[in-house]
Amino acid sequence: MLDKRYQTLISLAETQSFTQTAKQLFITQPAVSQQIASLESELKFPLIIHEHNRITLTTAGFKLANFAKQTSLESQKVISSLKTGTEHLKMGCTLSLSSTILPKFIQQLSTRANVVTTKINNTQHILQNIRDGKVDFGLIEGNFDKEEFDSFFVQKESFICVTHNSIGGNSIEDLFNQTLLLREPGSGSRNIFENWLATQNYRITDFKNVIEIASPSAIVELLKQGSGISFMYQSLVADELKSEQLKKLDLTGFHVEHPINLVFLKNSYFKETYREIVESV
Known part of the structure; x- marks a missing residue:
């Protein structure tokens, strides 16, 4: 659903390279440059900085790339749920909570949604999984960046x-x-x-x-x-x-x-869904 230029920006934020972005998206390097230049012209602010044959995204560029990535991941999830009429939830959980809180959550979720993936790892891995769209939310006991993630208190x-x-x-x-x-x-x-x-x-x-x-x-x-x-x-x-x-x-x-929290990306479209999950457990 996203403009292809935003998909290019997402890839560029990950690779920090026009060459690698071109390979990842199966387009030419000049096409990558043109798409980013077009986006900068439309938005009227810079997205990248050139330094000694290397590039890095500006602060605004990184923020826009992260927002675009979240929008892309969540739009795919919305379309999937509309097609099937069923919520397919991917959840993560830290190791310390996997034998105590997780079973209770899975039991409650099974009555309202299809839990297709449960990833168990440490806090930092689960947070990265949320960023990458590998899980929709995570049950964690560790600290997290409240500028990047939103949460609901569990217990x-x-x-x-x-x-x-x-x-x-x-x-x-x-x-x-x-x-x-x-x-x-x-x-x-x-x-x-x-x-x-x-x-x-x-x-x-x-x-x-x-x-x-x-x-x-x-x-x-x-x-x-x-x-x-x-x-x-x-x-x-x-x-x-x-x-x-x-x-x-x-x-x-x-x-x-x-505190144990249910954590998800800031400004998530599914925030109310996550609130309902916590209230039902």
């Missing part, structure tokens, strides 16, 4: 220090001699813990030993073996805490709750 989750019964401590300083089992960079739970540490003037490197593990379930199993400590959502270890396989450490000054 709050308690974020705790958890370990084996044989390990103790009353403050964060007491735990620096322990092995810290930590999610990989880009995960929401790691971001939450690192931000809290910073408020106490500490860093991850203050721990004697740090092991990065991408799987929350693997971290839980290692904790049960007495292999260290970790910081995670209480709901992830609710059963283990109840059966006393693991315990929560109530550290001085550590009281963290974090």
Whole structure:
């Protein structure tokens, strides 16, 4: 539905190259230049900057490209839903929420829409999937740019220090001699813990030993073996805490709750659909 010049701008924003854009769109390089020049003439402001045989988009150019990309992705989704009369939703979810909140969402969504894709990864990957149109929305616990994304609050989750019964401590300083089992960079739970540490003037490197593990379930199993400590959502270890396989450490000054949000692109055409989803769960 978009003017082909905007499709060219979208590609140019991704490739930062007239040559690569031409190859991607199966047109000539002069055609790419002409389309961008035509768009700049019509809009009456520059979209690209030439610097030493390289190009980069202006701030306005990047904003327009992002808007055009969102419009293109959502227009395809609107047409598809009109043709079939069914909403086909692609959702993403962070690893920490995949075993707790996700099943409840899928159960509710199955009564009103066809969930054709569910991608599970860390927060940064899910946000990139939303940008790229690989998912329509994501359930995340991490931070996100409120200038780029919109959201609806789902619920709050308690974020705790958890370990084996044989390990103790009353403050964060007491735990620096322990092995810290930590999610990989880009995960929401790691971001939450690192931000809290910073408020106490500490860093991850203050721990004697740090092991990065991408799987929350693997971290839980290692904790049960007495292999260290970790910081995670209480709901992830609710059963283990109840059966006393693991315990929560109530550290001085550590009281963290974090919101879980349903996140989607700013100014989305489907904003009300997402609101209805959250209200139904």
